[in-house]
Amino acid sequence: MRDFAFCPFCGTKLGKKEGRKEPRKHCPACGFTQYKNPVPSVGAISVKDGKVLLIKRGVEPAKGAWVFPTGFIDEGESPPHACLRELKEETGLEGKIIRIVEAYAEEADIYGSILVIMYLVKVTGGKLQPGDDAADARFFKPIELPDLLFNCFKDSMARVLKDKLI
Ligand SMILES: [Zn+2]
Secondary structure: OOOOOEOOOOOOEOEEEOOOOOOEEEOOOOOOEEOOOOEEEEEEEEEEOOEEEEEEEOOOOOOOOEEOOEEEOOOOOOHHHHHHHHHHHHHOEEEEEEEEEEEEEEEEOOOEEEEEEEEEEEEEEEOOOOOOOEEEEEEEOHHHOOOOOOHHHHHHHHHHHHOOOO
C-alpha cells in the first residue's frame, strides 16, 4: 500500500508518528494516522459430485487464468456471507460453507497486502453462469485441474485433496 502524502480528511501535509520501528504517517492537524493493514478477502473452493469449480478470468489482472471465486469483504459483512455472495455473483451458484481451509497473506500489485480466507463450500443450487468479470466457469475433476495462480489457491487446494475433503 502506498503512503499518503496529504491527509485524506483535512488535506494537511502528513508527518511521521515516531515511537515505532516503522513510523506511521500522521496528520498533525486532525490526528489521522495511516495504518497499513492487509485488505480482508475470501475465496471459495466449491465442490459438487467430487468436482471443483473454477472460473476463467475475463479481465486483467491475470486475464485468462483459472481461479477460485474470490473477492473483498464489504464493510459490515461477515466473511462466510462474503464468500457465498462472491460465489453467486461470479458463477450464479448457491452454496453452503463446510469449513475454513486456511487463511493466507498475499501480495497484489494494485491492492498491496491481502488477507485471503479460503473456504470449502458445498454447491447446493443455482444455475452455472459466469459473472461479468469471468470468461468461463466450470467444474473440474481434481486430476484435470489446471495450474493455479496464487499460493493461497495452490496450498488450499492441496490441503483439500490431502485431507480427502472432496
Ligand atoms: Zn488531517
